[in-house]
Amino acid sequence: MASATVENYVKTVYDLSQTHSDKTATTGRLADAMGVSPGTVTSMLKTLSELGLATYMPYEGARLTEEGYRLARRVYRRRALLKCFLCKSLDLDVDQVAGDAERMEHGVSDAVVARIGEYLGHPEFDPDGNPIPEPEVAEYQSEDTAWNQCVPAKSV
Missing domain, CATH: 1.10.10.10 (Winged helix-like DNA-binding domain superfamily/Winged helix DNA-binding domain)
Known part of the structure; x- marks a missing residue:
């Protein structure tokens, strides 16, 4: 990170x-x-x-670079989902959470952000009305399977 x-x-x-x-x-x-x-x-x-x-x-x-753009989008996604979570789940005003989300975006893992996105029903816009960047798709994923159709692997 x-x-x-x-x-x-x-x-x-x-x-x-x-x-x-x-x-x-x-x-x-x-x-x-x-x-x-x-x-x-x-x-x-x-x-x-x-x-x-x-x-x-x-x-x-x-x-x-392409990697720089990916990082920027990932950080913006983290902040947007944190703002959504703080506003929707804790019923806080968007003006109250802006600074907190900015500070939190640097410490939360991608796994937690993914779970927040799931919990919130994969919102498309943050509380300010800005579009939330799409999550990255795993490189190893089959090209003919949509990212939202993937299921976790089961151990046998």
Whole structure:
């Protein structure tokens, strides 16, 4: 599991890259968004590049790799399902849970997130009305079986 700092940078690169046609998040815009110095951003972009999550281009910024996009979507899915759970199951207001869901998204496992999704009936939208990213499909799964038709294996 990536650190909270890595996940937050990946999310921010993802968000900023959505507004550029070439999908690049510039160092300056990242520094502003993260509230840190450009030097701190440069250091983290090099780390993201070493982890295979982004392609770092000196003096330009970074673009997420496919693995980086997968991580961003996974983190956004975690947060969205946590917000749904806190609002629907605990009857909390969406404004109350935003900060809690942001902090919790970094500590909850994918298995717990999957179970929350099942418990909530696989919601498609979070309490703010934003679409919830689809879960990743296991690579080893047969291509002719839909992800939601898979059943757990039984031991014999």
